[in-house]
Amino acid sequence: MPWIITYAPTKAAECLQTETEKVVQFVETFAKQKKKAILLWGPPGSCKSSTVYAIAKERNLEVIETNASDFRTKDAISSRLGAAMFQQSLFSSGKIVLVDEVDGLSGTKDRGGAQEIAKLVDRSPYPIILTANEPFSKKLKALRKKAVLIEFSMLDTTSVQRVLEQICKKEQITADEKVLRMIARRSGGDLRAAINDLQSVTINKQIDPERVHSLGDRDHTEQITMALLKVFKTQDPLIALEAFDNVQEPLDQLMPWIDENLPLEYTRSADLARAYHALCRADVFKRRIMRRQHWRYLATMRPLLTAGIAVAKDEKNTKRIDYKETRRFLKIWQAKMKYNKRQTIAEKIAEQLHCSTHKALTHIVPYLQHQVRHGMIPSLDLDAEEIAWLAH
Numbered sequence: 001m002p003w004i005i006t007y008a009p010t011k012a013a014e015c016l017q018t019e020t021e022k023v024v025q026f027v028e029t030f031a032k033q034k035k036k037a038i039l040l041w042g043p044p045g046s047c048k049s050s051t052v053y054a055i056a057k058e059r060n061l062e063v064i065e066t067n068a069s070d071f072r073t074k075d076a077i078s079s080r081l082g083a084a085m086f087q088q089s090l091f092s093s094g095k096i097v098l099v100d101e102v103d104g105l106s107g108t109k110d111r112g113g114a115q116e117i118a119k120l121v122d123r124s125p126y127p128i129i130l131t132a133n134e135p136f137s138k139k140l141k142a143l144r145k146k147a148v149l150i151e152f153s154m155l156d157t158t159s160v161q162r163v164l165e166q167i168c169k170k171e172q173i174t175a176d177e178k179v180l181r182m183i184a185r186r187s188g189g190d191l192r193a194a195i196n197d198l199q200s201v202t203i204n205k206q207i208d209p210e211r212v213h214s215l216g217d218r219d220h221t222e223q224i225t226m227a228l229l230k231v232f233k234t235q236d237p238l239i240a241l242e243a244f245d246n247v248q249e250p251l252d253q254l255m256p257w258i259d260e261n262l263p264l265e266y267t268r269s270a271d272l273a274r275a276y277h278a279l280c281r282a283d284v285f286k287r288r289i290m291r292r293q294h295w296r297y298l299a300t301m302r303p304l305l306t307a308g309i310a311v312a313k314d315e316k317n318t319k320r321i322d323y324k325e326t327r328r329f330l331k332i333w334q335a336k337m338k339y340n341k342r343q344t345i346a347e348k349i350a351e352q353l354h355c356s357t358h359k360a361l362t363h364i365v366p367y368l369q370h371q372v373r374h375g376m377i378p379s380l381d382l383d384a385e386e387i388a389w390l391a392h
Contacts, residue, residue, distance in 0.1 A: 121146045
């Protein structure tokens with residue numbers, strides 16, 4: 001049997017997340033709650049589902065689990081999830097409805113899926129617990145209004161290693177502390193992955209060092225926000241170094257994300273200064289790569305963007321930050337669109353007066369604006385829209 005099942009927590013006290021008590025209180029006081037659902041969110045392997053099962057087992061509750069990505073239409077959600085919510089518990093001991101991976105709803109086939117779940121939440125006679133890796137997308141807006149959001153943060157290496165040590169003790173496995181720490185670090189805070197890795201490298205009560213070193217990268221693509229969590233919420237450089245390994249974006253396009261969210265995450269001036277110093281150094285090497293085509297500088301740029309920023313802080317910010325994509329490029333585009341008419345007028349003037357577009361823009365357009373505002377229409381073949389633009 002997989003160890004993730006064998007050694008799953010059976011009590012709330014065994015769960016690693018500090019927010020577990022909030023889930024317990026919600027389940028116990030469900031009848032008094034204004035919102036009839038909670039949304040547990042956090043990176044993969046942060047014990048979201050296992051916490052629900054532990055709480056249910058301790059209180060002799062039945063767990064009805066459905067995966068949001070399994071039903072792809074509004075009607076399917078209504079029939080399958082609705083049946084799970086309103087059907088009497090098999091053993092009349094009460095139950096918890098667990099809807100896993102609600103952020104898996106995507107695409108045109110799922111249109112209205114989140115809204116349908118939100119409608120069912122209002123009518124459910126049982127506690128509903130939703131899980132997601134990234135709950136702040138637009139498609140989950142309706143669900144966020146109906147649910148209490150509880151963040152399960154990424155587990156630190158020490159906590160993961162402690163669980164691995166307990167498993168080794170119960171399985172009577174001879175394990176070196178450094179090897180267990182290596183497995184814990186490779187997991188990147190994913191406890192489920194760490195336990196699976198431990199089981200895969202164990203042969204006859206012994207951990208095979210060669211298998212540990214040959215552990216491949218996990219075949220999954222992380223969202224940028226999950227990768228940012230690994231950089232901003234850890235001080236372990238080894239975890240941060242691997243943060244962007246599974247993000248399908250080039251490093252230079254990740255820099256605006258870091259730049260936009262750094263001031264939100266690092267509130268201490270000294271931390272922010274050190275982090276921006278690392279970001280600026282990475283930008284210098286990026287420029288050298290582009291100008292000289294010296295791609296070997298990626299080996300320097302990458303650690304600065306990840307580990308350099310992660311270790312810049314004295315301690316991590318415990319508050320939840322909604323990471324946002326930079327709006328700088330949008331503002332540049334909006335500015336270009338705003339002044340596109342001015343540029344067109346300047347080019348037309350430059351052609352007729354035989355001067356440069358720059359001179360027409362800086363010297364003649366302001367003069368024409370003054371003329372038009374005083375009722376004088378210049379004879380420069382400008383159309384009505386262009387005259388209106390000059391007037392305003």
